[in-house]
Amino acid sequence: MITCGRFDPVIAFDLDLIVKSTAVRRIVAPNPNCLQPFQFTPIATDGRQVLHDGGLAELDAFLGSHAASGKPPLIVLTNREYLGALEAASLRGCQLHAFESRFPLFPQLRHAPLMQVNLATLRKLLRKVRQLGIVASSFSHDQSTRHLHRIARALKFKSGLDRFFFFSLREGQQEVYKHVEERPDRAVVALDFNSMFADCLRGSFCEPRTIRHRTFDRPPAALEAIDEGIYRVVLRGARPGFIQNHHPFLFRRLGRSFHFQLDVGDSVETLLHKSELLHFARFFDAVDVKEGFCSRRAIEHPLAKAAERLYARRRHARSRGDDALEQFCKSSLQLMHSATNQRRDMRTDFASPRELRDFLTSNYNLSLDAQVAPADLQRFLGRTAYFGVRDHANGFELRHLDVDAAGAVYCLSSGVLANARVKLLTAIERFVAYDSVEICYANIDSVHLSIARDRLDGFLRHFEDLIGDSLGQMKVEAIAERGYWFDVGRYWLLKDGQVVQFRNKGFNDGRSQDKFVTRRRAYMQHEAEAFSHLRPFVMHLENSFSYTKKLGPTSSGTTDFVRYSIEEIENSAAMNATEGAEMLRSRVRKAELFARISGEAR
Amino acid sequence: MDYFDKFRGMLSETELNYVGLGLARDILFGDYDGLDDDEESFGDDASSSASPIVPAAPSPPAVDAARLKEAARIIAGLRVKSAVRAKLVRHLMREETDAAIASYLQRERIPIAYHAIVRLDDCIEILVRGIFYKVAALPRKAALDTEVARLCASLKANEEKLIAYERVGVLQRFVHEKLRLHGDAGTVGRVGVAPMRCLLSVARLHLNLLDLRARDAGYALYMNEVSNARASLEYLSPSPPPLSVEGKRVYPRWRVRHLRPLSYFYRRKARRRLSALLTLDIEMAFDAFVEAACRGFALDGDAPARSAE
Numbered sequence: 001m002i003t004c005g006r007f008d009p010v011i012a013f014d015l016d017l018i019v020k021s022t023a024v025r026r027i028v029a030p031n032p033n034c035l036q037p038f039q040f041t042p043i044a045t046d047g048r049q050v051l052h053d054g055g056l057a058e059l060d061a062f063l064g065s066h067a068a069s070g071k072p073p074l075i076v077l078t079n080r081e082y083l084g085a086l087e088a089a090s091l092r093g094c095q096l097h098a099f100e101s102r103f104p105l106f107p108q109l110r111h112a113p114l115m116q117v118n119l120a121t122l123r124k125l126l127r128k129v130r131q132l133g134i135v136a137s138s139f140s141h142d143q144s145t146r147h148l149h150r151i152a153r154a155l156k157f158k159s160g161l162d163r164f165f166f167f168s169l170r171e172g173q174q175e176v177y178k179h180v181e182e183r184p185d186r187a188v189v190a191l192d193f194n195s196m197f198a199d200c201l202r203g204s205f206c207e208p209r210t211i212r213h214r215t216f217d218r219p220p221a222a223l224e225a226i227d228e229g230i231y232r233v234v235l236r237g238a239r240p241g242f243i244q245n246h247h248p249f250l251f252r253r254l255g256r257s258f259h260f261q262l263d264v265g266d267s268v269e270t271l272l273h274k275s276e277l278l279h280f281a282r283f284f285d286a287v288d289v290k291e292g293f294c295s296r297r298a299i300e301h302p303l304a305k306a307a308e309r310l311y312a313r314r315r316h317a318r319s320r321g322d323d324a325l326e327q328f329c330k331s332s333l334q335l336m337h338s339a340t341n342q343r344r345d346m347r348t349d350f351a352s353p354r355e356l357r358d359f360l361t362s363n364y365n366l367s368l369d370a371q372v373a374p375a376d377l378q379r380f381l382g383r384t385a386y387f388g389v390r391d392h393a394n395g396f397e398l399r400h401l402d403v404d405a406a407g408a409v410y411c412l413s414s415g416v417l418a419n420a421r422v423k424l425l426t427a428i429e430r431f432v433a434y435d436s437v438e439i440c441y442a443n444i445d446s447v448h449l450s451i452a453r454d455r456l457d458g459f460l461r462h463f464e465d466l467i468g469d470s471l472g473q474m475k476v477e478a479i480a481e482r483g484y485w486f487d488v489g490r491y492w493l494l495k496d497g498q499v500v501q502f503r504n505k506g507f508n509d510g511r512s513q514d515k516f517v518t519r520r521r522a523y524m525q526h527e528a529e530a531f532s533h534l535r536p537f538v539m540h541l542e543n544s545f546s547y548t549k550k551l552g553p554t555s556s557g558t559t560d561f562v563r564y565s566i567e568e569i570e571n572s573a574a575m576n577a578t579e580g581a582e583m584l585r586s587r588v589r590k591a592e593l594f595a596r597i598s599g600e601a602r
Numbered sequence: 603m604d605y606f607d608k609f610r611g612m613l614s615e616t617e618l619n620y621v622g623l624g625l626a627r628d629i630l631f632g633d634y635d636g637l638d639d640d641e642e643s644f645g646d647d648a649s650s651s652a653s654p655i656v657p658a659a660p661s662p663p664a665v666d667a668a669r670l671k672e673a674a675r676i677i678a679g680l681r682v683k684s685a686v687r688a689k690l691v692r693h694l695m696r697e698e699t700d701a702a703i704a705s706y707l708q709r710e711r712i713p714i715a716y717h718a719i720v721r722l723d724d725c726i727e728i729l730v731r732g733i734f735y736k737v738a739a740l741p742r743k744a745a746l747d748t749e750v751a752r753l754c755a756s757l758k759a760n761e762e763k764l765i766a767y768e769r770v771g772v773l774q775r776f777v778h779e780k781l782r783l784h785g786d787a788g789t790v791g792r793v794g795v796a797p798m799r800c801l802l803s804v805a806r807l808h809l810n811l812l813d814l815r816a817r818d819a820g821y822a823l824y825m826n827e828v829s830n831a832r833a834s835l836e837y838l839s840p841s842p843p844p845l846s847v848e849g850k851r852v853y854p855r856w857r858v859r860h861l862r863p864l865s866y867f868y869r870r871k872a873r874r875r876l877s878a879l880l881t882l883d884i885e886m887a888f889d890a891f892v893e894a895a896c897r898g899f900a901l902d903g904d905a906p907a908r909s910a911e
Binding site: 060061064090091092093373375376379524526527528529530531532533535542543572573574575576577579580581583584587588591 | 737
């Protein structure tokens with residue numbers, strides 16, 4: 001049996017902890033009307049001089065006097081200005097912000113060579129931001145606060161058991177199935193859901209206040225009749241077909257995760273929402289429901305109506321050509337489902353590594369026996385965003401996610417994401433059943449397919465119900481002749497030798513003319529009480545490739561990515577060895593392919 | 603110094619450059635003279651005492667799988683055997699220096715943030731600028747920046763072949779003089795003991811590293827020996843402490859620890875990995891060579907893993 005847990009192949013809930021967590025608690029959310037309205041001192045700078053309300057000044061002298069005056073923090077228009085002045089500002093103890101990253105609502109924003117232009121744009125856009133009703137000092141903070149407050153007003157209370165829904169919280173389906181598709185008789189279709197998450201807010205959710213823990217001595221009479229919630233299930237006996245290479249379960253060990261091949265007859269133990277359970281049950285011979293956190297009462301998502309209104313507003317804004325408002329609605333919609341899982345950290349002290357391990361084992365479903373070397377544990381704690389550890393005078397201090405945070409309602413967030421996975425997988429299953437369709441790429445709300453060219457028209461007609469402009473339907477982003485996928489968020493689709501659609505996460509920021517950027521200058525800030533320094537370093541595309549699937553053999557114009565078998569990744573050592581071997585084997589092939597296509601299509 | 607010639611043919615050019623770090627020489631000639639911290643030497647002793655029990659041809663030595671993957675990451679894409687080896691050796695040397703830096707900083711009780719800048723070329727400039735502008739809040743003047751740059755250049759060039767400890771003394775006098783000159787009455791008082799201590803300590807480490815890296819090996823060895831000799835001398839006959847400041851305690855041999863060269867802080871752990879890499883047979887087939895090199899890089903020196911078998 002293969003166990004797919006949150007961080008490790010362990011799903012075990014401590015009964016003591018469950019009993020302790022049953023109390024009902026208030027959901028605490030700050031009132032957006034009490035937010036401090038943002039205040040900034042707008043400036044423009046070229047790294048040596050500063051243009052501000054009082055005129056032109058030397059950067060350092062200005063920063064010195066600004067720090068002494070106690071005026072509101074500084075803000076510049078672009079990241080470029082920000083990087084140019086960051087070191088100087090930090091030497092003088094001034095706070096500096098970049099408008100571009102605090103309020104990412106203006107994709108057309110450009111850096112101008114003249115400081116006067118930048119400052120004028122900055123003032124204009126700050127007014128625009130106020131007009132849009134943003135009060136807090138960053139867009140995401142403002143919107144998340146509003147969404148969470150609305151939810152807290154609607155629900156008021158949650159059960160402490162909500163903490164266990166954290167273990168079922170994970171991203172939508174992200175996987176690269178194909179590396180190369182360049183067969184001459186094929187077309188590549190890129191499809192994208194319209195506001196996927198807004199659509200996934202619809203449907204019923206488990207009521208957070210009345211969550212209870214249930215164990216099952218015998219299987220529930222009918223799966224359809226079980227309550228909304230999450231269940232620890234064993235899916236017994238995988239049936240041959242779609243599920244073997246398309247199931248979304250991830251095998252995880254110390255936070256590293258892999259898709260894997262499911263052999264016929266294999267069993268999987270995992271944590272599923274009701275919607276997922278109903279979807280996957282038919283791919284397996286039997287389903288054992290072991291225990292669950294569920295509620296008799298199902299509710300609508302408190303933001304479902306607001307999401308529909310916001311989506312309508314977005315379409316209206318688009319039809320009027322109001323880019324800022326359209327972007328505002330789009331970004332706000334994206335923040336809706338995550339408002340209920342905003343990260344709150346806690347710090348706990350431990351006197352010995354033993355205590356630290358016990359704490360992690362009992363609270364976070366980790367399996368940290370003596371086999372796990374201290375170095376491995378340290379790597380894990382350093383790699384995930386949820387944890388961090390540092391030494392101090394008498395032991396360790398662990399920074400860890402506070403799953404009991406009063407502002408978290410994991411059952412909503414995790415339910416939305418489960419809906420999103422089911423929705424995408426259902427679509428994929430329908431697509432691959434169609435004649436000649438092969439799946440190439442899936443990333444949360446987008447799917448790329450390869451199809452025989454003469455079947456394309458029939459395909460689009462056949463899926464008329466899925467393709468359209470309304471919420472929950474998909475739109476055709478591009479139809480290309482060839483496609484090259486390297487990673488999630490790194491692909492190029494070509495037609496007539498030209499790139500028709502691409503993403504190059506982390507390297508192309510959307511402004512560069514070159515669609516195949518391979519080098520990026522990044523900065524790291526080093527700071528202590530007595531110095532600060534901004535150090536540039538260069539990121540290379542070839543070093544960014546991931547190796548969580550292996551490259552299949554090349555056959556006449558197409559290459560697949562193949563999932564590892566479970567034996568290849570069964571423990572940490574095997575994962576490392578497999579991945580290392582794959583790096584040695586396929587890095588050169590990937591780099592050569594990239595060099596070829598970028599040479600052709602530049 | 604003609605020991606460079608002994609290496610010709612054995613090492614690639616890149617490796618020769620890194621011989622300056624002092625490790626490769628120790629490994630090849632076996633005259634490693636660094637001291638280990640207790641934990642390290644305990645581990646090594648345990649493994650050597652365990653070896654008679656293990657049969658003469660033991661199962662292949664334990665490797666750390668995470669390091670194996672790291673090795674693959676480092677060399678994936680290379681197609682020349684000597685380049686594979688050179689790159690892995692360079693990484694090992696770098697790691698070892700990193701570990702030495704970390705243990706030095708820990709001993710000197712310096713905040714971890716300093717670790718990131720010790721190796722930067724303009725480390726001393728960054729720190730001095732920090733003291734002048736961030737701590738003492740002096741007004742920024744181009745002339746002062748130029749003076750700092752000039753001083754740093756001369757510290758690096760080191761025409762007079764002063765050891766790091768002496769050069770840091772020069773730096774200290776410079777900083778105090780400029781603070782008095784450009785600041786107001788309270789400036790010197792504003793700069794507390796802690797930032798100055800960190801500055802001087804990190805600058806000393808930085809210069810030590812520079813001595814090992816930037817020059818020919820003869821220079822590095824000379825500096826190493828002079829520093830060691832000075833440390834022993836200081837230990838045997840401590841020089842009289844400078845006029846003690848009111849309320850500050852005086853430790854007669856305190857200076858000894860600051861006179862130590864960096865090699866004092868090297869660990870023994872890297873030796874097995876390095877010698878495994880350096881003694882690889884370059885005539886092997888490419889794939890076998892790569893595999894052996896990765897295994898060498900990932901050798902796990904921990905004794906318990908082996909005795910558990």
